[in-house]
Amino acid sequence: MNRTICGAALAAAMLVLQGCASPGAAIDKDAQARVASERPEAPRPEDFPDLGSAKWKQGAFPGTDAFARMRTGMGKDQVRELLGWPHFSEGLWGVREWNYIFHFRTGKSADYVTCQYMVRFSGDGVSTGGWWKNPDCALLAQPPAATPIPASTRLAPPQKVTLNADGLFRFDGSSLSDLLPDGQVRIERLAAELRGNFRSLHYIVVTGHTDRLGSDAYNEALSLARANTVRDLLVKQGIDGKLIRAAGMGKRQPVVSDCEGTRSSPALLRCLQPNRRVEIDVAGEQ
Structure with a gap:
């Protein structure tokens, strides 16, 4: 009897996981146009969750090319492909906000700077924007392009x-x-x-x-x-x-x-x- 109950619970859990991993619906072009025309207010520093409340506390070291490809109007599957799953436990359905912990190397030994990043979504499930808790983190995520140096310069x-x-x-x-x-x-x-x-x-x-x-x-x-x-x-x-x-x-x-x-x-x-x-x-x- 107990084995039957456990087996049913395990099967139900697998179905939930499969459902979470399944691709989302096609993106509504009208929804993309709506968010592109809006200018949402940026979150305040106090709107970001406390680092200690993260479910995946290690965060991640992202590639800087991911942020160069981030755009308003992207679906959750597309954001997840670029940035991975959010690092805070924010629910599975109807979620309007994903929060991340990203680390960037300073170039000094193994030291790094920790930054928080938030992506918000409309009710249609498309991104309305991405924001850094500390705006200076944008320089770490997308460093200024290197300027070619003429050979004659000193x-x-x-x-x-x-x-x-x-x-x-x-x-x-x-x-x-x-x-x-x-x-x-x-x-x-x-x-x-x-x-x-x-x-x-x-x-x-x-x-x-x-x-x-x-x-x-x-x-x-x-x-x-x-x-x-x-x-x-x-x-x-x-x-x-x-x-x-x-x-x-x-x-x-x-x-x-x-x-x-x-x-x-x-x-x-x-x-x-x-x-x-x-x-x-x-x-x-x-």
């Missing part, structure tokens, strides 16, 4: 500028209003040097770092927010924003690690100071 080796975060921002601050006067002057002076010393810029990577004090999530957010503020100020000073990528490494890449002392003691904070920094990597033609 390329400068990549240069790194390291700025002490304590000299840039007020304690625990990360916004433009938190920039110290001297810190803002240093960034403005750096922008002037970039404009004056390079005939053309190929890329700039702004990376925020923190010390080990505080949670991983807090330090990830703080380091990225500071990198974005530096990036925004460089853009205000005339540097092309399409060439600048911001990343937050949190406390994963310390410069010093053998500091001793009680938490938040002056001696410990001074010892950990080199870890609180913003690094700016620049490559271009001089």
Whole structure:
């Protein structure tokens, strides 16, 4: 008797799985035209689900060509072919939103940046758009096209500028209003040097770092927010924003690690100071 019940349950489960995997209906051309003419409001950061609630918490490392092929008006089967199944448990039928966790390599060892991506669908089951929780992730997903370099140009080796975060921002601050006067002057002076010393810029990577004090999530957010503020100020000073990528490494890449002392003691904070920094990597033609 028990075997019969178990067998029936297993068969029912297989039918459900087969139904989920079966192809969807043909796309309604009128539905595609409707969503193409609409301008849906972008989701707010708080509309994205918490990373901890993901069913598939590992996320994925996507190919950048997938996002180049994403278009409004695509059906769910087509989106799934490009991006895979969503990483959050959002139901099977009548779902109007898929959420993903995507990772992008920074080029520094095995480090990567984690981004959240949302695709929304109309009631007809066609996509109305795709959005990043952090808009800067779009630069990681679709890097600027490489510009051919004439053989006669003189390329400068990549240069790194390291700025002490304590000299840039007020304690625990990360916004433009938190920039110290001297810190803002240093960034403005750096922008002037970039404009004056390079005939053309190929890329700039702004990376925020923190010390080990505080949670991983807090330090990830703080380091990225500071990198974005530096990036925004460089853009205000005339540097092309399409060439600048911001990343937050949190406390994963310390410069010093053998500091001793009680938490938040002056001696410990001074010892950990080199870890609180913003690094700016620049490559271009001089």
